[in-house]
Amino acid sequence: MSNRFTSLLDAQRAHFFSDITKGQAWRMDQLDRMERMLVENQQAFCDALYQDFRKPPFEQLFEITVPLGVIRYYREHLVELMKPQPAPVPKGLEEQGYRGVILKEPYGPTLVIGPFNAPVLLLLDPAIAALAAGNPVILKPANTTPTVAALFQRLIPEYFDPQAVTVVTGGRAEISELLELPFDFIFFTGSAAVGKVVMRAAAEHLTPVILELGGQNPTVVDATANLDVAVDRIAWGHNAISGQWCIAPGYVYVHRSIADEFIARLKRSITAMYGEDPSRSPDFARMISEHDAERVASYILPEKVVHGGRFDVPGCYVEPTVLYPSSWDDPAMQQEVFGPVLPVLPYDDLGEAINAIKHQPKPLAAYIFSKNQADIDRFLGSVSFGGGCVNQTNLHCWIDSLPFGGVGMSGMGKYYGKAGFDALSNTKSLLIGNPDTPLDVFPPYSGKDIARNLSVFAG
Numbered sequence: 001m002s003n004r005f006t007s008l009l010d011a012q013r014a015h016f017f018s019d020i021t022k023g024q025a026w027r028m029d030q031l032d033r034m035e036r037m038l039v040e041n042q043q044a045f046c047d048a049l050y051q052d053f054r055k056p057p058f059e060q061l062f063e064i065t066v067p068l069g070v071i072r073y074y075r076e077h078l079v080e081l082m083k084p085q086p087a088p089v090p091k092g093l094e095e096q097g098y099r100g101v102i103l104k105e106p107y108g109p110t111l112v113i114g115p116f117n118a119p120v121l122l123l124l125d126p127a128i129a130a131l132a133a134g135n136p137v138i139l140k141p142a143n144t145t146p147t148v149a150a151l152f153q154r155l156i157p158e159y160f161d162p163q164a165v166t167v168v169t170g171g172r173a174e175i176s177e178l179l180e181l182p183f184d185f186i187f188f189t190g191s192a193a194v195g196k197v198v199m200r201a202a203a204e205h206l207t208p209v210i211l212e213l214g215g216q217n218p219t220v221v222d223a224t225a226n227l228d229v230a231v232d233r234i235a236w237g238h239n240a241i242s243g244q245w246c247i248a249p250g251y252v253y254v255h256r257s258i259a260d261e262f263i264a265r266l267k268r269s270i271t272a273m274y275g276e277d278p279s280r281s282p283d284f285a286r287m288i289s290e291h292d293a294e295r296v297a298s299y300i301l302p303e304k305v306v307h308g309g310r311f312d313v314p315g316c317y318v319e320p321t322v323l324y325p326s327s328w329d330d331p332a333m334q335q336e337v338f339g340p341v342l343p344v345l346p347y348d349d350l351g352e353a354i355n356a357i358k359h360q361p362k363p364l365a366a367y368i369f370s371k372n373q374a375d376i377d378r379f380l381g382s383v384s385f386g387g388g389c390v391n392q393t394n395l396h397c398w399i400d401s402l403p404f405g406g407v408g409m410s411g412m413g414k415y416y417g418k419a420g421f422d423a424l425s426n427t428k429s430l431l432i433g434n435p436d437t438p439l440d441v442f443p444p445y446s447g448k449d450i451a452r453n454l455s456v457f458a459g
Helices: 006-017 024-040 042-053 057-082 091-095 121-132 146-159 172-179 192-204 227-243 256-274 290-297 350-358 373-382 417-423 450-457
Strands: 085-087 099-106 110-113 137-140 165-167 185-189 209-212 217-221 249-255 305-307 321-323 341-347 365-369 387-390 425-432
Touching: 006 137, 024 042, 024 057, 024 121, 024 146, 042 057, 042 146, 057 121, 057 417, 091 450, 110 121, 110 172, 121 137, 121 185, 121 417, 137 172, 146 165, 172 192, 185 192, 192 209, 217 227, 217 350, 227 249, 227 256, 227 341, 227 365, 249 256, 256 305, 256 321, 256 341, 341 350, 350 373, 365 373, 417 425
Parallel strands: 110 137, 110 185, 137 165, 185 209, 217 249, 217 365, 249 341, 321 341, 365 387
Antiparallel strands: 085 099, 099 425, 305 321
C-alpha cells in the first residue's frame, strides 16, 4: 500500500544527504525563519489559541515567548555546540600522539508530533532543537486544536522550504501513516498510551525516540512550609491551562498538623486568582473537549469537595476544584487527572508518604514545599521523577539550562538547551591516530611483549 507521505520524507532525506543541513549557515537560516514566523504572526497564534480552548493572554504569549527564547539560546550558542569536543585518551596513547574527539552530527529527517495542551510551544521547542542540530523536520500538530493546526498548515510553507520543514495535519490515520516511515528520529509529546504506539512503530526501523509523556505529579507540603507561598504556587501551577499541563501538581500530600489551614488558604488563593465564578474569568482556560470535561468531572466526589465542584460538559468547563480528604482509592488518584481537580491527602509521617509515592508510576514532575533541608533531601533522594522544584511549581520547564523530560512511564530522553542539541545529535566518537608512531598490536604474537604493547591502553 502506498504511503501519502513517502515523498515528503524522500525529499527531506535527499536534502539531508546533500550535507547542506550540517553547516552552520543552514541551521541559522532555519532559526531565523522560525523567529520571523513567530514574531510576524504573534497575534494570529494568540487568536488561534483562544479560539481552540480560550487560553488567556498570559498563556497565549507564553507559547510564543518560550520558543523565541529557545531560538535565542541556539543562535547564541550554536558555534560552540557544533565544535568538535576533545576527549581524554589513556596516557600511553597520548604520549604516542593519539587524541580523542567527539563530533555531534545530525540524525536526519525527524518527525515531531505535538500535543494539544501547548500546541505551539510543545511542537516548536523540539523542532527548534532538531533544526539547530541539523535535522530536517516534519511537524504533526495536534488535530484537537484545529485552528492552531490550520495556522501551521498555512504559515510553514510561507516561511520554510519543505525540504527543511514541512507540516502534516490530520488525526489518527495520518499519524499511523507517518509512523510507518523510516524516520531517523521521532519526538513525541502526549499520553503514555500513544507513546507506546509510537515506540512500537519506531522499533520497526530501530528509530531513536524522545517520549515526553506525563503522570500524576506529587506535591508535598510539610509542617515547616510557608503556606502563603505554597498555596499561590500550587493553585496557579495546578489550574493553568485548566489543569491540562503535563507538569501540573497532580495531588498534594500535606502534613496533617497544617492541613486545615492549608485548605483554607488554598481556597482563598484560587478565588483571588479566578473569582467567585471562574467560568467568567478571562484567565481560566477551557477543557479541550466535551469528552475531557466529562472525564475530569467524573473524578469529582461531592462528599469530598471543599472548593469548586461545578462543571458544564457542553461548555467544556470544569471549575477549579479541591477534594479533601482524598485517598488512594479515589477516582482522581487512579490516573493523571489532566484537569482542574486537585486531590489533597493528609499525612503524618513523611516516610509513609514517600513510600506511597514511590509505589506509583514514576512522574514527570514532583514538588516539595519545606524549610526543613533534611525533609527536602530525603524527598529528592528517594523519589524518582523527571524534574521539579523546591518551594515552587512548574517553572523548571522554562529554564534552558535544566534538561527537561520524564522517566519510566512519564517518558524517556531529555531536551532543552544543550541537552536538546545533544539529544537530537548523534555522538560520533573518534580516536585520531599518529601516522608516524608504530603501535604493534598485530599477530603473530609469538616473541612479542604483549603486556607492554597493551599497556598504552591503560589510564
